[in-house]
Amino acid sequence: MTGSPASAGPWPRAQRGEAERSPGEVHVFADYHGELRDAADVVVVGSGPCGAVVAKELAEAGRSVVLLEEGPPFTPEDFVLDGALSMARTMREAGLRTTRGHVMPTMQAIALGGGSLVNSAICVRPPAFVFDAWATQFELSHTSRADLDPHFDAVEAFLGIAPTPDAVQGRRNLLFREGCATLGIESEPIARNVRGCRGSGECFTGCRARAKQSMDLSYVPAAIRAGARVYTSLRVEGLLHSGRRVTGVRGRVVAPFSGAPGPALTVEAKAVVLAAGCMATPLLLFASGLANSSGQVGRNLQFHPGVAVMGVFPDRVDPQFGATQGMQSLHFLREGFKLETLWAPPAVLAVRLPGAGLALKERLAEIPFASIVDAIASCHRSLGSVRPRRRGSLDPVLSWRPHPDDLPVLGHALEVIVDVLFAAGARKVLPGVHGLPDEMVPGDSALLRGRSYRPTDFVMAANHAFCTTRMHGDPRQGVVDEWGRCHDLDNLYLADTGVFPRCTSVNPMFTGMALAHRTAQHLHDRL
Amino acid sequence: MRSLGYVAEVQITVGFALGLALSLGLGWRVFAGYPRPAAPVKGLSRREAALVAAAAEALFPRGGAVPPSGLDAGVPAWCGRWLEALPAGTRLLVRCLFALVEHATLLFPAPGWDGFRRFSAQGPERRGQVLEGWRTSRWFLRRLVFTSLRAIVTQGYFADAAVLRALRLAPLAIVPPVTAADALYPPIGQPRSRVRFRADQVEVRGPLDRPPAGAPLDLASPLHPDYRERVA
Numbered sequence: 063m064t065g066s067p068a069s070a071g072p073w074p075r076a077q078r079g080e081a082e083r084s085p086g087e088v089h090v091f092a093d094y095h096g097e098l099r100d101a102a103d104v105v106v107v108g109s110g111p112c113g114a115v116v117a118k119e120l121a122e123a124g125r126s127v128v129l130l131e132e133g134p135p136f137t138p139e140d141f142v143l144d145g146a147l148s149m150a151r152t153m154r155e156a157g158l159r160t161t162r163g164h165v166m167p168t169m170q171a172i173a174l175g176g177g178s179l180v181n182s183a184i185c186v187r188p189p190a191f192v193f194d195a196w197a198t199q200f201e202l203s204h205t206s207r208a209d210l211d212p213h214f215d216a217v218e219a220f221l222g223i224a225p226t227p228d229a230v231q232g233r234r235n236l237l238f239r240e241g242c243a244t245l246g247i248e249s250e251p252i253a254r255n256v257r258g259c260r261g262s263g264e265c266f267t268g269c270r271a272r273a274k275q276s277m278d279l280s281y282v283p284a285a286i287r288a289g290a291r292v293y294t295s296l297r298v299e300g301l302l303h304s305g306r307r308v309t310g311v312r313g314r315v316v317a318p319f320s321g322a323p324g325p326a327l328t329v330e331a332k333a334v335v336l337a338a339g340c341m342a343t344p345l346l347l348f349a350s351g352l353a354n355s356s357g358q359v360g361r362n363l364q365f366h367p368g369v370a371v372m373g374v375f376p377d378r379v380d381p382q383f384g385a386t387q388g389m390q391s392l393h394f395l396r397e398g399f400k401l402e403t404l405w406a407p408p409a410v411l412a413v414r415l416p417g418a419g420l421a422l423k424e425r426l427a428e429i430p431f432a433s434i435v436d437a438i439a440s441c442h443r444s445l446g447s448v449r450p451r452r453r454g455s456l457d458p459v460l461s462w463r464p465h466p467d468d469l470p471v472l473g474h475a476l477e478v479i480v481d482v483l484f485a486a487g488a489r490k491v492l493p494g495v496h497g498l499p500d501e502m503v504p505g506d507s508a509l510l511r512g513r514s515y516r517p518t519d520f521v522m523a524a525n526h527a528f529c530t531t532r533m534h535g536d537p538r539q540g541v542v543d544e545w546g547r548c549h550d551l552d553n554l555y556l557a558d559t560g561v562f563p564r565c566t567s568v569n570p571m572f573t574g575m576a577l578a579h580r581t582a583q584h585l586h587d588r589l
Numbered sequence: 590m591r592s593l594g595y596v597a598e599v600q601i602t603v604g605f606a607l608g609l610a611l612s613l614g615l616g617w618r619v620f621a622g623y624p625r626p627a628a629p630v631k632g633l634s635r636r637e638a639a640l641v642a643a644a645a646e647a648l649f650p651r652g653g654a655v656p657p658s659g660l661d662a663g664v665p666a667w668c669g670r671w672l673e674a675l676p677a678g679t680r681l682l683v684r685c686l687f688a689l690v691e692h693a694t695l696l697f698p699a700p701g702w703d704g705f706r707r708f709s710a711q712g713p714e715r716r717g718q719v720l721e722g723w724r725t726s727r728w729f730l731r732r733l734v735f736t737s738l739r740a741i742v743t744q745g746y747f748a749d750a751a752v753l754r755a756l757r758l759a760p761l762a763i764v765p766p767v768t769a770a771d772a773l774y775p776p777i778g779q780p781r782s783r784v785r786f787r788a789d790q791v792e793v794r795g796p797l798d799r800p801p802a803g804a805p806l807d808l809a810s811p812l813h814p815d816y817r818e819r820v821a
Contacts, residue, residue, distance in 0.1 A: 087781075088773050088774060090774070090775060090779075091777075091778070092775070092779055092780040092781075093781055135773070136774075136777065137771065137774055137775070137776050137785075138765040139776055140776055143760045144744075145744060145747070146671055146744035146745075147670070147674060147748075150674040150675060155678075155679055156675045156676060156679050158679050158682075165729075174774070230805050260763070260804065260805055260806050261806055264760070270763045271763050271765065271766075278774070283769045283770050319674070319777075321676065380757075380808060382758050383807055408756065409744040409746070409747030409748070412743050412746075413736065413740045418648050418720050418739075419647065419650055420652065422648060422649070423649065423653035423655045426654065427655060427756065430756060430757055430758065496729075496732065518729035518732075
């Protein structure tokens with residue numbers, strides 16, 4: 063297949079009228095039969111929350127857009143309910159990716175829509191102090207909360223982001239609210255990109271109720287309606303360039319799940335937007351030998367490591383019902399952590415239960431009586447890196463170690479979670495921390511006060527990752543400027559969480575989308 | 590000089606014999622003596638199947654608060670299917686994990702004079718003691734190995750419908766509403782000609798991208814067909 067039948071030519075006029083717009087289309091693996099070539103104003107690499115926003119905004123602005131995605135599109139019949147098999151289909155390395163240094167699981171999705179297909183749809187605007195810290199430390203003068211609010215507003219309006227209503231909170235989430243209220247801790251329903259949520263608690267294996275407005279259901283169809291051409295099952299392997307300008311991308315068809323390579327692909331474009339995620343974008347830059355005069359590509363990797371505690375209540379909670387993550391507390395954000403409720407496939411939760419044999423089964427039987435609360439910590443002192451496994455490889459080696467000064471934050475978060483669960487009426491909690499009792503009852507909270515921890519005491523996981531191609535006002539210290547444009551190249555833009563100069567302290571998807579929205583506007587103005 | 594040569598010859602012979610015996614012993618430990626399973630487990634070698642079955646039995650014995658055992662739940666068969674779904678490099682790491690657990694009793698033996706026997710050859714009670722040793726070890730890497738093994742076995746256990754039904758955690762039936770995306774994407778592996786809906790069908794059913802609100806699910810909702818109890 064050569065070219066695209068939907069393309070009106072290699073360089074369609076910008077600012078096409080509504081009547082001139084022809085709808086785009088989706089290409090899937092089974093339709094590829096030979097080498098692929100296409101051309102567009104802009105090629106966007108990655109259809110996750112940031113790439114999808116860029117594609118839709120530019121297509122609606124009249125630009126010719128090609129959107130490339132390595133994963134396949136998932137329909138409801140493609141979802142599997144078995145948590146591990148679901149991860150094997152939707153996650154890179156089957157969901158078993160970990161960091162080196164300190165071994166910590168971290169998951170990155172591979173699907174049309176990226177992480178939005180399998181995340182819990184949390185959309186939180188970071189408070190102003192987060193952006194103030196960015197501005198001060200990274201020489202940014204146009205990235206305050208006020209600067210970004212119009213972009214947050216635009217994304218919020220399109221996706222219908224709204225606080226989770228009580229009707230679908232379920233008792234599990236409401237117990238958290240009760241516990242926080244008892245202790246005088248502020249809490250609030252989580253704003254999410256969902257419409258018509260039924261509280262199935264299945265966000266992590268794909269929303270069968272089609273309520274979650276993941277990118278494959280929202281921004282990508284909108285981009286297609288505006289004329290974007292979407293190629294799935296295509297892995298971009300490098301950038302084409304000439305001097306200070308990129309001229310397109312090259313890559314290859316890959317089979318869904320197996321990754322078996324197929325025909326080659328070339329897309330020529332006036333501008334390239336890399337939105338492949340904070341792990342993959344640096345590898346593409348390394349493979350292409352571009353954009354690294356600062357030496358910052360792949361460095362500064364940050365996470366929001368999370369710790370979770372299960373509380374067991376006297377009465378049934380039926381925790382499988384209700385929004386996967388419906389309530390949160392930003393009360394301790396300045397101290398470095400955010401609290402949120404959590405549900406996951408029961409098998410995933412059961413992994414952390416102590417014991418074996420019949421004693422373990424007794425604990426399994428307590429899951430219907432349980433509520434889980436987790437904390438994500440702003441560990442901005444704990445830095446790591448992303449490097450290719452070998453020269454030119456797109457397989458990452460992730461290195462990361464928690465900084466000793468970040469550990470007390472996790473310890474404090476653990477203490478607060480335990481207090482909240484007991485205040486909500488839990489008869490016992492299972493902290494899941496090495497060195498602590500397997501089970502704690504209300505009088506045991508004192509064990510946590512003033513306790514110091516080693517990194518290996520916690521069973522941490524972190525799916526929020528940032529900063530590997532950070533923005534900085536000084537080209538010697540950052541990879542991109544405030545609008546996502548690479549300092550080293552005139553027409554290469556980055557739009558994913560890698561451009562964050564520091565972690566957001568809250569769930570990053572919404573911030574990434576707001577920045578991507580701004581990047582799209584900037585790019586459109588410059589084309 | 591001659592006697593020194595004789596001593597060296599004896600030492601070499603004894604060393605060779607010991608090396609041979611050690612190799613044979615290790616070879617037997619790694620490869621031999623595994624019982625033939627009633628049916629081969631697709632995706633697992635006989636040795637791996639024995640290890641997974643032994644771990645499943647130790648972690649989830651029959652009876653108790655959730656009646657099915659790890660073997661009743663078909664953990665080894667699930668594990669084989671899961672391994673086949675992994676990328677080759679990850680699959681190799683999991684196989685190494687299985688081999689490590691099976692033979693780490695050489696370094697961390699079970700209680701008793703024969704505690705050095707491989708994990709799957711230990712009795713159920715001793716297997717539990719071995720696993721508890723890994724879980725509570727002061728060495729992070731040992732705890733990590735335990736967590737990894739248990740994660741795999743637990744996922745397999747919870748993949749069984751009877752286990753989820755016993756806990757009343759089985760997935761419910763949900764009829765997905767049709768959205769604009771359903772006129773765009775075919776099921777994975779199918780060409781675009783297999784997209785289930787035409788654009789005009791989607792528009793008839795509701796505004797683009799806005800699935801209708803549904804009633805919150807609860808225990809009274811019907812189970813997903815795959816998780817309903819089979820009646821003979």
